Amino acid sequence: MTTTANDTPRPVVMLCECAGTMKNLDFDELAMFAGTKAEVLRDAKWCSRNGQARILELMEAGYGRQLVFAGCSQDFVNRRFQRLLQRGLTLEVADIREGCAWVHSDDTAIVTDKAVRIVDAALRYPTKPADALAHENKVDSVLVIGGGVAGTQAAAELAQMGHTVELVERRPFLGGLAARIGTVFPTNDCGQCLPTTDAQAGTRKCFHRNVAIDNPNLHIWRRATVESVAGKPGDFEVSLRRLPNIVTGDCINCGTCETVCEVANAEGNAKAIYAEFYDGRVHRSVDLETCTFCGACAEQCPTEAIDFTQSPELATVHAGAILTAVGCDTAPEHLISHLGYGHDGVVTQTELAELMDDWEEQSWLGQQPAQEVVMIQCAGSRDRRRLPYCSRLCCMIALKHAMRLRLLFPEMKVTICYLELRAAGVGYESWYLDARRAGVEFLRGTPSTVQFDEHGKPVIEVEDMTSAAKRLLRPDLVVLSTGMVPAADTERVAGVLNVDLDEDGFIEILDRKNRATETTQEGVFVAGSAAGPKALVEVNTEASAVASEIHNFLTSAGRRMQPPSEVVAADCVGCDTCMTMCPFSAITLEERPAGVPRPAEVKDDGKLAVIDPEACHACGICAANCPEMAIVHNLGDDDLFGRLEVMIEGVEKPIVGFYCRECAGAAISLAGMRHDPYPENVRLIGLPCLGRVSALHIVEAARLGAAGVFLAGCAEERCQYRTGDASAVEQTELAGELLEQAEMSVPLDLWHLCAVDRHSVGRRIRHFAAHVADPDGVPVDQPVASAAACEGGDGCGRPSR
Amino acid sequence: MPLTRRGEAIFERLPGGAPRESTGAVGCVIVRHEELCIGCGRCATACPSGASSKGLSFDPRQLFDAPAESRRGALGAALRRVARRAPEGPIEVPELVTTFRSIIYDEEKCLGCGTCARVCPADAAEARPVTVDEIREKVAVPVHAGPAPGDGPSAVGTSA
Helix, strand or coil, rough: CCCCCCCCCCEEEECCHHHHHHCCCCCCHHHHHHCCEEEEECCHHHHHHHHHHHHHHHHHCCCCCCEEEEEECHHHHHHHHHHHHHHHCCEEEEEEECCCCHHHHHHHHHHHHHHHHHHHHHHCCCCCCCEEEEECCCEEEEECCCCCHHHHHHHHHHHCCCCCCEEEECCCCHHHHHHCEEEEECEEEECCCECCCCCCCCCCCEEHHHHHHHHHCEEEEECCEEEEEEECEEEEEEEECCCHHHHHHCCCCCCCCHHCCCCCCCCCCECCCEEEECCCCCEECCCCCCCCCCHHHHHCCCCCCCCCCCCCEEEEECCCCCEEEEEEEECCCHHHHHHCCEEEEEEHHHHHHHHHHHHHHHHHHHHCCEEEEEEEEEECCCCCCCCCCCCCCCCHHHHHHHHHHHHHCCCCCEEEEECCCCCCCCCCCHHHHHHHHCCCCEECCCCCCCEEECCEEEEEEECCCCEEEEEEEEEEEEEEEEEEEEEECCCCCCHHCCCCEEECEEECCCCCCCCCCCCCCCEEEHHHHHCCCHHHHHHHHHHHHHHHHHHHHHHCCCCEEECCEECCCCCCCCHHHHHHHHHCCCCEEECCCCCCCCCCCCCCEEEEEEEECCCCCCCHHHHHHCCCEEECCCHHHHHHHHHHHHHHHCCCCCCEEEEEHHHHHHHHHHHHHHHCCCCCCCEEEEEHHHHHHCCCHHHHHHHHHCCCEEECCCCCCCCCCCCCHHHHHHHHHHHHHHHHHHHCCEEEEECCCCCHHHHHHHHHHHHHHHHHHHCCCCCCCCCCCCCCCCCCCCCCCCCCC | CCCCCCHHHHHCCCCCCCCCCECCEEEEEEECCCCCCCCCHHHEEEECCCCCEECCCCCCCHHHCCCCCHHHHHHHHHHHHHHHCCCCEECCCCCCCCCCEEEEECHHHHHCCHHHHHHCCCCEEEEEEEHHHHHHHHHHCCCCCCCCCHHHHHHHHCCC
């Protein structure tokens, strides 16, 4: 699949001698060979100031010519020529340094022959240049789903940065769970602080004092839900459904309406017109489920702030990016009913917080003969039948509440039944010690049930693991430290946004190590407890982090796009293989438009796979799995076959190494920098992702005479393209099986590497080569640190024995 | 035609090779278990080539053979109890009825992509791996340019 047309000028090979460090290469011979196919320019050091100036001249003069750089590895080129690459330089790299001269012996003839082949492969089977950007044009606005602390804080920061923000909250009031729980750890004050604007003093400001939420860029949608999302990253079209709040912004919180209202809500704890949490904008709202619309409140309202003429509305907004901050909820009743929840005298920590915050309730607490309180940790958590995970907050919440109870009621006996206390955070350990000093009893062991005596008083039988003795507790109040579950709407929102959920039902983050605010869908971000229960300290950090992340996304020029894979309509039968394999949901099956070619065997209404070029990451997984070979990757099958042939034809017992240019590429090129030697018959083929390899390529390598094939990809479960590794494992197994049946078996191996494996990858390759040379003498399954293969010495990376 | 294009490309290079497990990548043979089929027609919708299609008739014997513990098995047993005589064959289904329809499977049209087996909720479409003989019928002249099996190992590091 060469792109050279008849009238295009000869390609240019820039031969770099790398300041004389490649002494085992005969550059005259290399230049003579390259001269037969291209114009050759030699330089002792192309990355020097003079060399780069020459390249600049070449870029200006030789526009449209194919440039092949024969020298160091792609990774090194990317850094050394970074500024020229940014100015539009497109280079095909032939790695004759780390991939050849630096890792091979002094046998000039053999090493030069390999270098010639590397240059030949780059000249004849070049990859397409990555010269386009994905998501270049973006709408400068953000949709934030969820008006809890995470969502509101991120929305306020984004509005301050100058972006238009649509903040959508399901309930009538902002503030989320943090507004309900009162004081929070580790500061023991309220959890409602938000970032301030320049117009305010730089002190903490809670929801009702904070004018940052009044930023004209920030639009708050109360009682609104996201119905559907269309469009693409950078320009989503979002349908919103909003229920009326009835109470308008003219409300002055006199409370007249509540006194005239005669309807109670379903729980019976408030009127149909009610106040829940003052988020600085709206005091009251109307419970539309119970309100009889009698209009009494509207008649009495002194400011005419009650408007019953409002009706539900549907609206469409455009957003460049979407932030999900739907938060979490406390575990539902059925997960803690085994611990007596539902009986009098058993409450959750959240309910206890509400009891303690409200003085009336607090006095109830004080008036009760509540002499003894028992807190049960991990209530429903870390339990395979209930919540299998640790919610991480409950330990600290229990400590906070235990200390508060001891402070409010010094006579009260507080016992915490726990299995492990997880107090890891800044200042957390001192809280634990403080609680001990405050006289809280810590009992190691949690009860499996809570029973009740004839007076309805809780009875708890628990084994104290420290003293190995049974204890019988008869508390007045049992407090369950319940875990957190995804907010009720999480699954639906995830479906609308097309993002994945993790095994616990929270929004899945893209990478647990360093991409905690991105979801599996480009342009959709996540912050706070939507991605798993989090303490407020982490929520605040994440909200700010995601705001800058979204700002970067909206203001960046766009992601540099590898040339996307293309579907050959005449070959595509419209099965669902590519669609199910694509890790980026970039492929859809669509109606075949009239006039588009169709394979003869496909039925009349047969579908056609369509690849969204901007969503495609060009990993090649679809191309490697398409049964009909109807998908052409930018490194096509013919290019790969060609490269294989150029690299190994006529070589005695060649070993083919397919490697991904991500993590395995880093390990291999770093090993090359360390001059870690391996035999010359090892021929490497670089790929964007190991998922590009199909069983067909391995079979073709064997057919061309490869004596062994290894594949090197990213660390296990850490494939940069998510499923490429799994696909490669499957294809390797299939190839191994087929080769075995055809009695053409060659040693096959698949390695998971990351940059730290630079010390061992050379040894691994040497060992594999030794195994290929002597399959019976050298076992294949002890690749690292095998005495038989490790020659020790300078390049070995291990201390010699 | 149970081999896909990728399958053909592979087996042209591999005389005597055949997959042990079914895989849509190289092709497969579809075996239908009518007694398990619930007639939902997902295979017919998903099939690229129209090898599976919804029929105009329904064969009540499918119900008699259905697993006894399934709803369809129970229906078959009930049918057996009330029926005066055994049905002779497929019966025509009125146009409005969508569920009780037998799937017509036309092997001639099958591409071997295995999509029907992937989408079938009842395991009624099974993808069986293609056998060496079936591959031989399709791929006539295998090319074999690799080294003859049994070549002795040679020293590492010698090339060209």
